[in-house]
Amino acid sequence: MSSSEAAHSAHNPYLAHHFDTMEQQDHAARLGMWLFLATEVLLFGALFLGYTVYRWMYPQTYQECANLLSIPMGATNTVVLITSSFTAAWAYHSIKVNQIKKGLALLAITILFACAFLVIKYFEYKHKFDVGELPGKWYSYEGLQAPGANLFFAVYFLATGLHGLHVVIGMTVLSIIGYRTIKGRYHSGNYVGVELGVLYWHLVDLVWIFLFPLLYLI
Amino acid sequence: MTNLSTKAQESHHEDHGIGRYVAVFAVLLVLTGVTVWTGEMNFGNWNIIIAMAIAIVKASLVVLFFMHLWDEGPVNRLIFVVSVIFVGVLILFTFGDLMFRIPGLLPNFIQADDVPKVMHAPHGGH
Numbered sequence: 203m204s205s206s207e208a209a210h211s212a213h214n215p216y217l218a219h220h221f222d223t224m225e226q227q228d229h230a231a232r233l234g235m236w237l238f239l240a241t242e243v244l245l246f247g248a249l250f251l252g253y254t255v256y257r258w259m260y261p262q263t264y265q266e267c268a269n270l271l272s273i274p275m276g277a278t279n280t281v282v283l284i285t286s287s288f289t290a291a292w293a294y295h296s297i298k299v300n301q302i303k304k305g306l307a308l309l310a311i312t313i314l315f316a317c318a319f320l321v322i323k324y325f326e327y328k329h330k331f332d333v334g335e336l337p338g339k340w341y342s343y344e345g346l347q348a349p350g351a352n353l354f355f356a357v358y359f360l361a362t363g364l365h366g367l368h369v370v371i372g373m374t375v376l377s378i379i380g381y382r383t384i385k386g387r388y389h390s391g392n393y394v395g396v397e398l399g400v401l402y403w404h405l406v407d408l409v410w411i412f413l414f415p416l417l418y419l420i
Numbered sequence: 421m422t423n424l425s426t427k428a429q430e431s432h433h434e435d436h437g438i439g440r441y442v443a444v445f446a447v448l449l450v451l452t453g454v455t456v457w458t459g460e461m462n463f464g465n466w467n468i469i470i471a472m473a474i475a476i477v478k479a480s481l482v483v484l485f486f487m488h489l490w491d492e493g494p495v496n497r498l499i500f501v502v503s504v505i506f507v508g509v510l511i512l513f514t515f516g517d518l519m520f521r522i523p524g525l526l527p528n529f530i531q532a533d534d535v536p537k538v539m540h541a542p543h544g545g546h
Contacts, residue, residue: 229493236496240503247507254511258518277456284452288445291486295438397488404487411478415471419459 216392228394235398239405242368246409249364253357253416260350267354268418270335270346272326276418279322280410286315287407290376294400297383300390309380312403316373323366330355358417365409372406375399444485451478 214224221227257264293308329335334342337356379399382388388396455474463470484490489497 232492232496233499236492236499240499243500243503243507247503247510250507251511251514255514255518258515273456273459277452280452281449284445284448287482287486288441288448291441292438295441401487404482407486408479408482411482412475415455415459415475419455420468420471 214391216387231394231398235401239401242405246361246364246412249357249361250412250416253361256350256353256357260348260353263348263350264354265420266346266348267335267351267358268420270343271358271418272329273418275322275326276414279319280414282315282319282322283407283410286312286319287404289315290400290403294393294396297388297396298390298393302383302389305396306380306383309376309383313373313376313380316369316376319369320366323362361413361417365406365413368406368409372403375402440485444481448478448481 217224217227221230289308289312293305293312296302296305296308333345334340335355336342336352337359338352341352341355343351376399379388379396382395451474455471455478458470458474459467483500489500
């Protein structure tokens with residue numbers, strides 16, 4: 203790294219002293235985020251394995267249990283999450299091109315969609331608690347007494363619960379990004395933080411893209 | 421490392437505007453409709469294959485264009501693809517074990533044909 207190059211990028215106050223250039227710093231940040239996303243894929247991968255094994259052991263029960271879930275609610279939540287993913291990508295683009303107000307509005311819309319997702323999920327959960335479609339020994343739904351039904355709902359609550367936790371974390375991350383953008387930290391000269399937070403939100407969408415057909419449709 | 425990272429950054433700095441996001445968003449909505457539509461029909465064993473094929477296409481669109489892996493450098497692509505491959509290995513190898521075990525040795529295992537369509541609650545008056 204020549205001294206002239208270092209001097210050229212030295213004016214950017216967001217460049218940490220242990221990096222030569224902003225590009226190098228962004229590259230390291232993206233690498234770290236993708237490593238983290240890879241561990242998330244493995245985390246959910248283990249749950250998908252559990253789903254697959256129990257499905258193989260109790261194929262008919264799985265189909266009957268899937269019929270107990272509300273496709274309209276699941277499909278609505280799919281559309282809600284896909285739309286929120288789109289508005290998150292749009293928010294990132296807006297902040298990147300210095301349209302700060304638009305970016306903030308889009309971040310707020312994304313968080314509202316996340317709330318809508320959780321509200322719909324709450325009504326689904328509440329119904330299952332009311333009728334006893336619960337995991338393990340708590341399963342007491344009389345409309346379907348079949349071996350493996352309690353396993354289906356164990357997988358259902360673990361998978362959607364872990365996913366719901368990710369939704370809450372994602373909302374927190376997006377809120378922090380919004381706050382920092384208001385404070386003037388993120389703009390066309392420094393946007394990699396927005397990019398990485400939005401990547402996390404896309405991961406939440408990504409997991410749901412698989413959960414929806416596996417749990418509700420087949 | 422320098423060459424690698426420089427190449428990645430150059431491509432990453434391309435800005436495609438929001439047109440690409442809108443197109444991907446539209447395709448994702450259409451595919452969601454298709455997967456709900458095909459999910460309500462009965463193709464037997466093909467149900468799961470059709471649903472997973474659509475989910476994989478949707479997930480690829482999200483990863484490549486919303487998450488910019490299309491423009492990302494080779495290292496980040498490798499990391500993500502390897503994680504997906506390892507989930508595949510996890511599931512395939514577990515199935516290799518499950519499929520070649522003696523069924524009776526599996527915990528609570530019941531042959532698919534033996535499972536009554538619906539078993540009534542034990543207190544259902546005998």
